[in-house]
Structures are given as C-alpha cells and as structure tokens.
Amino acid sequence: MTRPIxxxxxxxxxMGKSTVAAMFERAGIPVxxxxxxxxxxxxxGGKLNAAIxxxxxxxxxxxxxxxxxxxxxxxxxxxxxxxxxxxxHPAVGERREQFLVQNVDKPIIVFDIPLLFxxxxxxxxxxxxxxxxxxxxxxxxxxxxxxxxxxxxxHILSLQxxxxxxxxRADHVIDTGTTLAKTEMQVQTLIDALTSKGQ
Numbered sequence: 001m002t003r004p005i006x007x008x009x010x011x012x013x014x015m016g017k018s019t020v021a022a023m024f025e026r027a028g029i030p031v032x033x034x035x036x037x038x039x040x041x042x043x044x045g046g047k048l049n050a051a052i053x054x055x056x057x058x059x060x061x062x063x064x065x066x067x068x069x070x071x072x073x074x075x076x077x078x079x080x081x082x083x084x085x086x087x088x089h090p091a092v093g094e095r096r097e098q099f100l101v102q103n104v105d106k107p108i109i110v111f112d113i114p115l116l117f118x119x120x121x122x123x124x125x126x127x128x129x130x131x132x133x134x135x136x137x138x139x140x141x142x143x144x145x146x147x148x149x150x151x152x153x154x155h156i157l158s159l160q161x162x163x164x165x166x167x168x169r170a171d172h173v174i175d176t177g178t179t180l181a182k183t184e185m186q187v188q189t190l191i192d193a194l195t196s197k198g199q
Contacts, residue, residue: 004109005194006100008124010116011131012163013156014142016176016183020131021112023187031110032099034092041091042067051087056080076155089119107195117161117169127194130170132163133177 009024009031011017025031041048042065052070053060059070074080096111103109110129113121122128133141142153167173174186 003104004100004106005127005197006125007108007110007194008116008122008128009110009112009131010114010122010128010166012138012160012166013114013153014138015131015133015163016141017112017114017131019180020129020174020176020183020187021110023184024110024191027188027191029108029110029191030099030103030106031112032096033112034096035112035114037092037095038088041088041095048087048091052084055083055087108191115160117166118159122169127171128169129172129174129190130166131174131176132167133175135163137177138163 007024007029009017009021011020021031021033038048040046042052044062044064046064049060049064052065056070056073059066059073070084074084100109111121111125113119116122116125116128139153142148142156143150161169172190174183174190176183
C-alpha cells in the first residue's frame with residue numbers, strides 16, 4: 001500500500017512557519033499542527049489537564065491549562081520541562097498517528113512540528129522543510145508579540161537548534177524574508193516537485 005510523502009515542517013520562533021503551514025493547507029495539503037493539538041488537549045476539558053495538574057499543582061483551572069502559570073513553573077527548569085514533555089509528547093504522537101491514518105490516501109501530508117530536530121522527529125519524515133528568514137526580521141516579529149521580552153526570546157532561542165544548522169540539515173528551505181506572494185510560490189513549487197516525484 002502506498003502512503004503519503006510526509007513533510008516535516010519546522011523553523012525557529014518568528015520565522016513564519018504558521019504562515020507557510022497555512023499556505024500548504026490552501027494548496028489542499030493536509031497539515032497536522034502539533035501546537036494546535038497541544039492547545040486543544042490543554043483547553044477546557046482537555047485530556048491532559050488532570051495529568052498536568054497532578055504534576056504541576058495550581059497550573060490549571062476551568063479554562064484548562066493556565067499557560068502563564070505553567071510557563072513560570074517550567075521556565076528555565078530543564079527537569080520540570082522534561083516532566084511536562086513526558087505528559088504531552090506521547091499524546092501528540094498518538095494524535096499524529098491518527099492523522100496519518102485519516103489521510104493515508106493523500107499524496108502529501110505535512111507534520112508542522114516546531115521542535116522537529118530537537119526531538120528527533122526529522123528521522124520519521126520523508127522530507128524536512130525549514131522555514132527561515134533573516135535574523136533581524138525574526139527578532140522584530142517575535143518582539144512584537146504580546147508579553148514577549150528580550151529575555152524570553154533569548155531563552156526560547158537557547159532551546160532551539162540554531163537557524164543556520166536547521167537550514168544546513170534541511171531538504172528544502174522556504175525563505176519568508178520576502179513577500180507573501182513569493183513565499184507562496186516557493187511552497188507551490190515544492191508541492192509540484194514532490195508530487196511529481198511521488199508518482
């Protein structure tokens with residue numbers, strides 16, 4: 001049985017990965033958004049809330065996980081972060097498998113995974129696509145986000161594989177330091193190339 005070509009879509013914070021993921025979706029490519037799955041499982045009535053509350057008391061409420069409260073408990077603490085990831089990652093992996101089964105007849109699917117290299121996910125996909133932009137554009141985008149600080153930004157960067165290394169290890173790089181139209185053209189060109197390769 002044939003299965004889809006699996007693209008692993010990744011990129012450092014502020015590089016435009018969500019924008020590129022939306023471009024794949026507009027082109028008819030199913031996209032599994034790992035972050036969106038986590039938000040759903042940590043929202044009101046989410047399946048991870050009880051386990052997270054048991055491990056990090058006071059981090060959840062009627063609205064689900066309080067991201068600010070949980071963030072304060074794990075920020076800068078590698079052991080706490082590892083405990084949180086041990087709850088979250090297996091559940092996301094389960095959802096990803098379900099997504100693959102649901103879309104097994106499609107020619108291409110995208111796994112949108114922020115920490116693709118950091119967690120070894122690049123070994124489970126057919127093609128790694130890295131979204132990248134100049135460092136200055138990245139900094140401006142990230143610092144424009146609500147409640148973002150220089151310290152937070154630097155901390156997030158310290159947890160991520162550097163952009164230059166990501167680009168070096170990628171099968172394809174999508175440049176978002178240009179216009180949206182040019183970025184979309186890069187996405188379509190890549191889809192066309194992978195589709196013809198998969199036939």
